[in-house]
Amino acid sequence: MNKVVLTGRLTKDPDVRYTNGGNSIARFTVAVDRRFKSKDGNGPDADFPGVVAFGKTAEFLERYFHKGMKINLVGRIQTGSYKKEDGTTVYTTDVVAEEVEFGESRGSSDQNNQKPGGHPDSKNEWMNVPDDAGDDLPFI
Numbered sequence: 001m002n003k004v005v006l007t008g009r010l011t012k013d014p015d016v017r018y019t020n021g022g023n024s025i026a027r028f029t030v031a032v033d034r035r036f037k038s039k040d041g042n043g044p045d046a047d048f049p050g051v052v053a054f055g056k057t058a059e060f061l062e063r064y065f066h067k068g069m070k071i072n073l074v075g076r077i078q079t080g081s082y083k084k085e086d087g088t089t090v091y092t093t094d095v096v097a098e099e100v101e102f103g104e105s106r107g108s109s110d111q112n113n114q115k116p117g118g119h120p121d122s123k124n125e126w127m128n129v130p131d132d133a134g135d136d137l138p139f140i
Helices: 055-064 131-135
Strands: 004-010 015-018 024-033 050-054 070-083 089-102
Touching (some): 015 055, 024 055
Parallel strands (some): 050 089
Antiparallel strands (some): 015 024, 024 050
16 A cells, blocks of 8 residues: 655645646645654754645645645655656656645644735635635535
């Protein structure tokens, strides 16, 4: 079985691109704290796996997630390789996100670093979702 469960914070806004066919692809990195620190205190305290998401999940990420937000995701490890122009082979390892959700409530997240229009206003913690948005949201 190939299953990954991660909780961490986005290191930057998701980079979402669209193919000529209209398919969306989001790429981002998540800072995931390690369970144990190194004994000498000099080792890293976090890992930074690269994550890729497709379709509605990518569009959901683009709309509602930004740098510093806590994210929970379930996915799988995918490896690959490609040849550079100089003939050297580059090996890749990514987490393919299949499910994503908010890792904390809006009140817990950084209020100063939100995308305009993508989040609720400061008076109300709930966002008004348009009646016709059902097809755009992956959790409805």
